[in-house]
Amino acid sequence: MDRPLDITIIGAGVIGCAVARELSRYHLRVAVAEAHPDLFGGTSARNSGVIHAGFHNAPGSLMARLCVEGNRLFSDLTAHLDVPMRRTGKLVVGFDEEDRAHLLSMLERGRRNGVPGLKLMGRDELRKLAPAVAGEFALYSASTGIVDPFQWTWALAENAAQNGVRFLFSSPLTAAVRQDGLWALTVGSHTLYSRWVINCAGLFSDKVAALLGLTGYEIYPCRGEYFLLDERLSSLLPLPAYPVPNYRTGGLGIHLTPTLEGNILIGPSTEYIDGPTDWRTTAPTQDMLLREGRRIFPSLSRSDCIRAFAGVRPKLTGPDRGGYDDFVICRREDVSPRVIHLIGIESPGLTASVPIAREVIRLLGLTESLVERADFDPIRQRPMSLRHLGPAAQARLIADNPDHGEIVCRCRTITRADVAAALSGPLPARTLTGLKYRCGAMMGRCQGGYCQTRLVALMEELAGIPREQLLYGPAGSRLFAGKVRDV
Numbered sequence: 001m002d003r004p005l006d007i008t009i010i011g012a013g014v015i016g017c018a019v020a021r022e023l024s025r026y027h028l029r030v031a032v033a034e035a036h037p038d039l040f041g042g043t044s045a046r047n048s049g050v051i052h053a054g055f056h057n058a059p060g061s062l063m064a065r066l067c068v069e070g071n072r073l074f075s076d077l078t079a080h081l082d083v084p085m086r087r088t089g090k091l092v093v094g095f096d097e098e099d100r101a102h103l104l105s106m107l108e109r110g111r112r113n114g115v116p117g118l119k120l121m122g123r124d125e126l127r128k129l130a131p132a133v134a135g136e137f138a139l140y141s142a143s144t145g146i147v148d149p150f151q152w153t154w155a156l157a158e159n160a161a162q163n164g165v166r167f168l169f170s171s172p173l174t175a176a177v178r179q180d181g182l183w184a185l186t187v188g189s190h191t192l193y194s195r196w197v198i199n200c201a202g203l204f205s206d207k208v209a210a211l212l213g214l215t216g217y218e219i220y221p222c223r224g225e226y227f228l229l230d231e232r233l234s235s236l237l238p239l240p241a242y243p244v245p246n247y248r249t250g251g252l253g254i255h256l257t258p259t260l261e262g263n264i265l266i267g268p269s270t271e272y273i274d275g276p277t278d279w280r281t282t283a284p285t286q287d288m289l290l291r292e293g294r295r296i297f298p299s300l301s302r303s304d305c306i307r308a309f310a311g312v313r314p315k316l317t318g319p320d321r322g323g324y325d326d327f328v329i330c331r332r333e334d335v336s337p338r339v340i341h342l343i344g345i346e347s348p349g350l351t352a353s354v355p356i357a358r359e360v361i362r363l364l365g366l367t368e369s370l371v372e373r374a375d376f377d378p379i380r381q382r383p384m385s386l387r388h389l390g391p392a393a394q395a396r397l398i399a400d401n402p403d404h405g406e407i408v409c410r411c412r413t414i415t416r417a418d419v420a421a422a423l424s425g426p427l428p429a430r431t432l433t434g435l436k437y438r439c440g441a442m443m444g445r446c447q448g449g450y451c452q453t454r455l456v457a458l459m460e461e462l463a464g465i466p467r468e469q470l471l472y473g474p475a476g477s478r479l480f481a482g483k484v485r486d487v
């Protein structure tokens with residue numbers, strides 16, 4: 001038997017990666033076992049990317065506390081990890097007196113949760129702030145922001161890896177037994193021995209909990225479909241604009257969210273489904289998104305939609321009840337010794353990722369003596385990229401390394417050097433979507449129509465991944481079967 005690990009984290013979504021980074025502060029041997037071949041296999045790559053303020057969540061809940069805390073920490077954390085974010089503020093717009101009553105109760109709930117910078121604004125102020133947004137009045141939240149969820153997850157994972165955490169991809173947990181005071185974990189084709197396990201399996205956290213002895217939880221998958229709009233409209237929406245939500249549905253209503261790259265997201269819908277990985281998009285829901293989106297943002301046109309996609313919420317409340325249950329972050333030594341379970345981490349999980357991870361450390365520290373490492377390095381830098389620089393600095397960069405002057409993705413100005421950087425570093429891209437989310441290629445207007453074949457060739461040339469073996473994303477998503485003709 002190899003020397004046992006101290007801690008094995010199951011799942012490399014934003015929660016598993018945040019837990020990994022927080023654990024890497026201590027003298028511990030930590031590994032992350034992820035079912036997918038790369039990062040970005042689950043919900044963390046399929047959401048709105050909003051840094052929520054915390055006025056939607058029930059006062060006194062873990063969700064409310066960890067969301068407010070996460071929002072507060074985001075500026076410092078993203079500075080340490082070199083992740084772009086923007087405190088845009090947010091509008092929840094109202095049209096009639098019923099909406100006004102709801103907004104007032106949201107304002108009150110926000111105040112009870114300790115959310116700073118909330119106020120009601122009238123029509124004139126609303127028009128001044130966001131002329132293209134409809135509505136008679138709005139609740140304005142100054143502390144809300146936006147972040148690139150891919151960059152955030154990647155940065156947490158990279159910083160954890162930099163600090164010694166091992167990531168094992170294509171390693172689904174399929175069996176777990178207690179053996180001589182350790183967990184023997186079957187992950188993919190090998191067995192890991194570990195003193196502790198942290199269940200961060202997202203949509204499968206109920207199944208992983210059961211493998212580890214804790215039964216009684218059920219995740220109800222609830223799909224949210226989106227449209228992504230072209231950058232053309234970006235100047236019209238400087239901040240996220242939401243309708244008054246009907247919390248019973250279990251979502252926040254069809255909203256419009258700008259992304260840091262200048263796109264606009266419309267969605268997500270709220271639909272309970274059978275399969276946790278049923279990420280299909282459907283024509284009736286897409287029509288509904290446009291209809292609902294136009295209520296708040298009348299300039300919306302279908303021709304600006306460049307992509308449709310869906311995320312799935314790991315809800316603990318089923319369709320009969322709807323609404324929200326609190327995050328479950330628990331230890332149950334009686335049935336599941338030395339395991340910390342994180343179950344039902346739906347929105348605002350992205351915002352709360354680091355406080356959730358710190359809650360895990362707190363539970364672990366109840367019985368483990370955790371010794372901080374003097375050499376923990378909290379700083380991570382993303383690769384230098386031509387598109388973030390002015391002309392003079394660009395010229396210097398290209399003179400230094402001509403690969404910065406070779407544009408691969410025209411829509412986003414992604415260069416060969418950007419691709420090379422995403423294929424190296426502590427956690428290099430291993431799939432085409434892994435590459436896309438790290439370097440930003442294939443994410444512009446043409447969605448890869450121009451650069452996808454070039455990226456495939458670069459993955460072969462720079463990372464040695466033969467095209468016949470290259471995966472688009474999940475296991476089995478091969479892009480090529482073989483040659484049709486010799487060229």
Ligand SMILES: Cc1cc2nc3c(=O)[nH]c(=O)nc-3n(C[C@H](O)[C@H](O)[C@H](O)COP(=O)(O)OP(=O)(O)OC[C@H]3O[C@@H](n4cnc5c(N)ncnc54)[C@H](O)[C@@H]3O)c2cc1C
Nearest residue numbers: 011013014015035042043044047050173202224349350351
């Ligand atoms: C439509 C939508 C919009 C959202 N918008 C926001 C927002 O704007 N702001 C916000 O704060 N939050 C938002 N959220 C919530 C946020 O995205 C989630 O809370 C967060 O991404 C959950 O992260 P996770 O790591 O728990 O899950 P995931 O990202 O799903 O990661 C779990 C990982 O576990 C792996 N796994 C599963 N089973 C196993 C196994 N047996 N062995 C090994 N690995 C396994 C999976 O492959 C996956 O990679 C939104 C969610 C949705 C669905």
